[in-house]
Each structure stands twice: as structure tokens, then as C-alpha cells.
Amino acid sequence: MKSNPVSDPQTDIVTLYETLRKAEERAIAGQLALEVMHEIRNPLEALANLVYLTTMEAEEPEKVRAYMDLAEEQIAHANRIASQTLGYVRAAPSPQPTNLVDIAEAALRIHRNTLQKKRIHLVRRFPEQLVGEVHTSQMLQVLSNLISNALDALPAEGLLYLRLRKSLGNVQIVVADNGHGIPKDSYEEIFRPFYTTKGHRGTGLGLAISKSIVEKHGGQLRVRSSVRPGNSGTTFKISLPAADKARAC
Numbered sequence: 001m002k003s004n005p006v007s008d009p010q011t012d013i014v015t016l017y018e019t020l021r022k023a024e025e026r027a028i029a030g031q032l033a034l035e036v037m038h039e040i041r042n043p044l045e046a047l048a049n050l051v052y053l054t055t056m057e058a059e060e061p062e063k064v065r066a067y068m069d070l071a072e073e074q075i076a077h078a079n080r081i082a083s084q085t086l087g088y089v090r091a092a093p094s095p096q097p098t099n100l101v102d103i104a105e106a107a108l109r110i111h112r113n114t115l116q117k118k119r120i121h122l123v124r125r126f127p128e129q130l131v132g133e134v135h136t137s138q139m140l141q142v143l144s145n146l147i148s149n150a151l152d153a154l155p156a157e158g159l160l161y162l163r164l165r166k167s168l169g170n171v172q173i174v175v176a177d178n179g180h181g182i183p184k185d186s187y188e189e190i191f192r193p194f195y196t197t198k199g200h201r202g203t204g205l206g207l208a209i210s211k212s213i214v215e216k217h218g219g220q221l222r223v224r225s226s227v228r229p230g231n232s233g234t235t236f237k238i239s240l241p242a243a244d245k246a247r248a249c
Contacts, residue, residue, distance in 0.1 A: 043074040043075070043078040044078065046070075046074045047071055047074050047075070050067045050068075050070055050071045050074070051071075053067050054067045054068070054071075095133040095134050095135050095217065096133065096134070096135075096136065097131050097132075097133055098131065098132060098133070098134050098136050098139070099129050099130065099131055100130045100131070100132045100134070100139070100164055100171060100173065101126045101127065101128070101129060101130055101164060103134075103136060103139050103140050103143060104124075104126065104143055104162060104164060104173070105126075106140055107140055107143035107144045107147055108122070108147065108162075110144050110147075111144070111147050111148065111151060114151050115151070115160070118151065118154065118155075118156050118157070118158070119156055119157045120151065120154060120157070120158055120159070120160050121157065121158070121159045121160070122160050122162075123159065123160070123161045123162070124162050124163075125161075125162065125163035125164070125165070126162070126163075126164050127164060127165065127166075130164045130165070130166060130171055131171075131242070132171045132217075132240045132241070132242065133217075133240075133241065133242075134217055134240065135213075135217070138213045138217075139213070139217075141209070141210070141213065142209075142210040142213050142214060142221075142238065143173065143175070145206040145207065145209065145210045146175040146210065146236050147160070147162075147175060148206065149206060149207070149234075149236075150175055150176070150177035150179065150234070151177075152179075153177055153179025153180055153181075153234060154177050154178070154179045155179070158177060158178055158179060159177065159178045159233075160175075160176075160177050161174070161175075161176040161177070162174065162175055162176075163176075166242060169241075169242055170219075170239045170240060170241060170242060171239070171240050171241075171242050172237060172238065172239050172240075173237070173238040173240075174235060174236070174237050174238075175235070175236045176233065176234065176235040176236070177233055177234055178232065178233040179232065179233060179234060180227065180232055181225045181226050181227035181228075181232035181233055181234055182223065182225040182227070182234055183225075183227055184225070187223055187225070190207050190223070191207050191208055191211045191221075192208060214238055214240070217240055217241075218240070218241050219238060219239050219240035219241065220238070220239045221236065221237070221238050222236070222237050222239075223235070223236050223237075224237075
């Protein structure tokens with residue numbers, strides 16, 4: 001009788017961890033898809049109105065041509081939204097040069113309802129373009145996790161600050177809030193798998209997964225925080241190789 005091979009606990013943990021990461025990635029893609037539907041609704045409504053006007057004024061070729069030109073613009077707009085969203089959720093075999101500004105905007109769209117409900121003051125400091133060599137869906141997962149943590153920590157009408165920039169050959173992404181803060185002796189703990197201060201609302205995986213993803217991209221995820229009354233808040237900073245530097249490695 002053959003005995004079953006003894007599984008390696010470390011391998012089992014890694015497999016479970018990756019399975020959970022992919023499950024969270026799919027959940028984030030689903031959230032993004034729901035939010036994108038709001039954006040697609042506008043060009044669809046515009047198309048419906050243009051079709052109606054074309055039908056009503058079918059005997060006037062100049063007006064019909066003008067309506068069709070406008071319809072083409074709306075179709076192109078809807079197609080851009082759909083193509084961009086597919087780019088976030090497709091699993092690329094290797095990191096690709098990607099505009100990180102687009103990923104940051106997509107991450108904000110995922111949390112648009114919470115931002116509006118809590119009346120969060122959102123401050124963006126984005127260049128027109130900042131290219132990093134990344135797995136798009138994974139970096140979206142990281143930014144969504146960091147924004148989600150910030151929103152959990154923020155009171156109504158709190159401040160959420162996002163900055164993207166290039167510095168010393170790296171690209172930097174900063175997500176900061178003026179929430180309740182994290183005690184200094186918990187800095188290491190928050191990156192441990194399954195560590196959470198949210199009780200049943202949290203899995204304790206968001207920051208651990210985010211740190212793992214950033215490090216696999218050759219980058220760093222660091223935290224700085226304060227719990228001082230009147231001056232509390234938390235800043236997470238991601239540093240990644242710029243696209244040109246990553247290709248040279």
C-alpha cells in the first residue's frame with residue numbers, strides 16, 4: 001500500500017496565499033466593472049438620443065451626418081472605456097509599460113461610492129503620464145487596497161491624498177490620509193498575513209498581498225504614521241523602478 005506523500009506546510013501556505021490573492025484580484029475587477037457601467041451609461045444614453053434625432057430628421061441629410069459624427073464619437077468613447085477596463089483585468093505574462101495615472105484613476109473609481117458617501121476631500125497630485133513596468137491588474141489591486149484602508153480609517157469629510165511622481169530613477173506613489181493613524185509598534189505587524197484590526201470586517205490580507213506584489217515588481221512599500229490627537233494620519237509610499245530602468249535590469 002502506497003502512503004500519501006507528506007505535503008510541505010510552507011508550499012501549502014504559498015499556494016493558499018496565491019489563491020487568496022487571485023480571488024481578491026477578481027473581486028476588485030468585479031468592483032471596477034460595476035463602477036465602469038456608470039461611465040458607459042452616459043455614451044449609451046447619448047447614442048439613444050442621437051438615434052432618435054436621426055429618425056425624426058431623416059429627410060435632412062446634413063443633420064443626419066452631424067448626428068452620425070457625434071454618434072461615432074460616443075462609440076469611440078465607450079470603446080476606450082471598455083478596452084481600458086479589459087487591460088486592468090487581463091493577466092499579462094510579464095510586466096508591461098503602463099501609465100500609472102490610469103491605474104490610480106481606476107482605483108479611485110472602484111471606491112467612488114464610499115468617497116461620495118463619506119464626503120471625502122480628495123486631493124490628487126498626478127502628472128499627465130507616469131510610466132512604470134507593472135502587472136496592471138496586480139498594481140490596481142495594490143492601490144485599491146491602500147485606498148480602501150485609508151477610507152476605513154477616515155471619518156466623514158476626512159482627507160485622502162494621492163501623489164504620483166518620478167524621483168531618482170524610480171516612480172513613487174503616495175496614498176495618505178488624516179485618519180486615526182497606526183501605532184509605531186504595529187508597523188511590522190500590519191504587513192503580516194491575517195493580521196487585522198478590523199475584526200470580522202477584515203481578512204488581514206490586503207497589506208500583506210500589497211507588499212508582496214510591490215516587492216515582486218522590484219519595489220518597496222513603506223509606511224509612516226502618527227496617532228497624535230489633532231495630527232494623526234497614515235502615509236503609504238510605493239517606490240517602483242521606472243519603465244526605462246526596469247527594462248535595463
